[in-house]
Amino acid sequence: MxxxxxxxxxxxxxxxxxxxxxxxxxxxxxxxxxxxxxxxxxxxxxxxxxxxxxxxxxxxxxxxxxxxxxxxxxxxxxxxxxxxxxxxxxxxxxxxxxxxxxxxxxxxxxxxxxxxxxxxxxxxxIFAPGNFHPEYVGRLRAVPCDRIKVGSVVMLRNSRDAATLSKDDCVIIMSDEYYVSSGFKIPKYIFLNEIVSVNGELVQLKYSIDREFEGGFIRLDGTQIGRDGxxxxxxxxxxxxxxxxxxxxxxxxxxxxxxxxxxxxxxxSAKCGVYGNAYQRTVFSNISGKVDDGVGETSLCSLMTRIENFKFEMSKGSGDRPQTGISIQENGRKIVYSNGKVDFGSVRLRAALVNYINAEECSVLGLEIAHRGAHENAVVQYSDATRAGRVACANNTTQVQYDGVRCARYYSFSGSDDPNNVVGNKLVESKFTGTVSSGECGRMVAVQGKNTIRQCDFGDGKPLFGATVANQEFEDSYLAGNRKLELPREFFKRNVIRGIRSHGGLQLAG
Incomplete structure (x- = not known):
């Protein structure tokens, strides 16, 4: 009609x-x-x-x-x-x-x-704002540069390479250092940029680079082929x-x-609220609706990007991928999720609800999460996918509310071969309520980089700490419900413990 x-x-x-x-x-x-x-x-x-x-x-x-x-x-x-x-x-x-x-x-x-x-x-x-999958990006060959410094000027190693560059060209500055994720090469740093001017071997860029590293220069000229040709x-x-x-x-x-x-x-209707690779200096604002499989995934060196004022409801799922919450991964840096509300309904979740994997200086602020189903992983998890190097650092999760969940653990700082690889993470002003099915609210193993947990409530779960955990700060928080916490005296000597109580008023015992 x-x-x-x-x-x-x-x-x-x-x-x-x-x-x-x-x-x-x-x-x-x-x-x-x-x-x-x-x-x-x-x-x-x-x-x-x-x-x-x-x-x-x-x-x-x-x-x-x-x-x-x-x-x-x-x-x-x-x-x-x-x-x-x-x-x-x-x-x-x-x-x-x-x-x-x-x-x-x-x-x-x-x-x-x-x-x-x-x-x-x-x-x-609906939209294709780029074609940038790591399977293809990892194959790119860069023009060699002198060591790339902080700032907006890059010096080519060979001045003859400047002849191929001109004003307004789209370019990628990429580090030589990389790791392998799901079989793909993931550079530690990728900077998308535009050329302002070329003067001999000196290339002036529109946007500054905030890291120093060995790397190279790639001009996208239409000959580098990605997905679907x-x-x-x-x-x-x-x-x-x-x-x-x-x-x-x-x-x-x-x-x-x-x-x-x-x-x-x-x-x-869509599989995910925010999903993609290499979002740089980009803003998502006032995004809402029903999603099948995930809230947000920012991957492949996403940088200086904000996702703000979002509200999502999770459906039963498409069935072709695990349902997830927020995931910052593959060397994402300075990414902020803020002022968000997520209703997971009663779906069965197997991934962490807020997941930092190889992320640096990232934040989740003012997030409210509701879930009425079974959960088999952490609420907030910091982890290292490479098992080498300092890759998950200076993350900040604040003002998180999480209601009605049964989960194996509430937060997790995961150790690896390098005890200093998880450092600078913060979990602040967060409240998680519900029953912890395993009786364990947190796990921290072999972590020695400084991390902070402050003004948090972890319900009735009991934390588990490895024998070598050191340099952690726990302040003004509730752990272990009404159970008395028994921890070795050596743990108190190696870490800062202040004002930790159970809901029954019991002090943390040492």
């Missing part, structure tokens, strides 16, 4: 064709809705039948080519914004995001729905705002972004 459309002026019912001139008037204000940059309406690149399908929420009409034509037009003019009037847009593959081009929906939130009948990781997504690329200087998304896959696939923003996204 054809959907009628009611105008906001008179309440009269009009067909899509009759309403089109009025929509064009509204679209002419798109510059004011977004910002002062060049803006076009995607309707300008559609046939009348396509516009009718959008306004009637007919997802059976593929609108992908029209969206691509709008981006082509703006790309030829140096960038701008594609405005999407309210309606339903069916697409049969991902929208490949272009540099300096934003996609802005009506404030009523138009719907983008992937209707590809056969599931494919990439082809079932698509060249490796990253999306830069753009925004996606005001959309509903609906897909049986991930709404973002194989990402890599630099100076981008995702804002006001409502998920009707």
């Amino acid at each position: 054809r959907r009628a459309i009611v105008t906001r002026w008179s309440g009269a019912t009009l067909g899509a064709t009759a309403l089109w001139p009025f929509l064009r008037i509204v679209d002419s204000k798109a510059d004011g809705v977004v910002d002062s940059r060049r803006s076009v309406s995607v309707f300008d690149f559609m046939s009348e039948s396509q516009r009718t399908a959008v306004m009637n929420f007919d997802f059976g009409v593929d609108q992908l080519r029209a969206i691509e034509r709008a981006q082509d037009y703006l790309q030829a003019k140096g960038g701008g914004q594609v405005y999407f009037p309210y309606g339903g847009y069916g697409i049969t593959g991902p929208i490949i995001n272009r540099a300096n081009i934003s996609l802005i929906g009506s404030e009523r939130l138009p719907t983008l729905k992937n209707v590809n009948k056969e599931y494919s990781f990439r082809m079932s997504s 698509v060249p490796l690329f990253f999306w830069r200087n753009g925004e996606i705002r005001n959309f509903r998304v609906d897909t049986k896959g991930f709404y973002i696939s194989d990402s890599a972004t630099l100076n981008c923003r995702f804002d006001n996204i409502r998920i009707d």
Whole structure:
């Protein structure tokens, strides 16, 4: 049945064709809705039948080519914004995001729905803001540089390599040091960047590098091929705002972004709330909805990225991958998840709800978690996937609320061959309530780097500490419910213990 459309002026019912001139008037204000940059309406690149399908929420009409034509037009003019009037847009593959081009929906939130009948990781997504899977990134060969220093200038080892570079080129600065994760080479550092100028062997970059390391320089020129035969690329200087998304896959696939923003996204259906690789200097704000398999996964050297004001509900799951919470992994640095609410419902979770794997200076702030099902892992876990080196450090988890869970342990600092590899982690102002099925609330083995637990409540679980644990700070917290804690006196000599009590008022015994 054809959907009628009611105008906001008179309440009269009009067909899509009759309403089109009025929509064009509204679209002419798109510059004011977004910002002062060049803006076009995607309707300008559609046939009348396509516009009718959008306004009637007919997802059976593929609108992908029209969206691509709008981006082509703006790309030829140096960038701008594609405005999407309210309606339903069916697409049969991902929208490949272009540099300096934003996609802005009506404030009523138009719907983008992937209707590809056969599931494919990439082809079932809504947006493709990059193509950057570690299977392909790990194969790249870098132009050698002198030791890369903190700052925005890189010196090439051979000045003749400068002839291949020019202003505004997309480049990757990558460390020689790496480890192997799931069979893929993961560089310790990856910096996505743009070239400002080239002067002999000196290359001026747009964004500063905050680490010193041995590494090299890669210009993305379209010849480095990634998943599905698509060249490796990253999306830069753009925004996606005001959309509903609906897909049986991930709404973002194989990402890599630099100076981008995702804002006001409502998920009707997708596998994960935030998922992807190499998000750098990127913001996710006001993301919400129903997800099948995970809250957030930021991987492959994601850097200086914020995920804020998010709210997710977990469904029963897709069945093709384990359900997870927040995971910061593969050398993520300076990533902040803040002001989030997650309802896991009664699903059976086997992974840690907040998981740091090879992460540095990352934070989870003001997170509220509700779960009414069985849980078989940690609430918060710090771990080292490499078993070598200082790779999980300076993380900060604060103001976490976790209700109604049965779990094997509440927090875990995991040791490895190097006792100093887990260091600088903080768990502050956190409250976890519920029954600990194993009677064990925390496990810390062979950890000697300094970590802090302060003003926390770990319910009725009892902590387990290895004989060599040292340099830890435990302050003003509740552990072990009503049970008396018996720990060796040597533990008190090697660690700072202040104000630790059980709920029954028992002091920590030594």
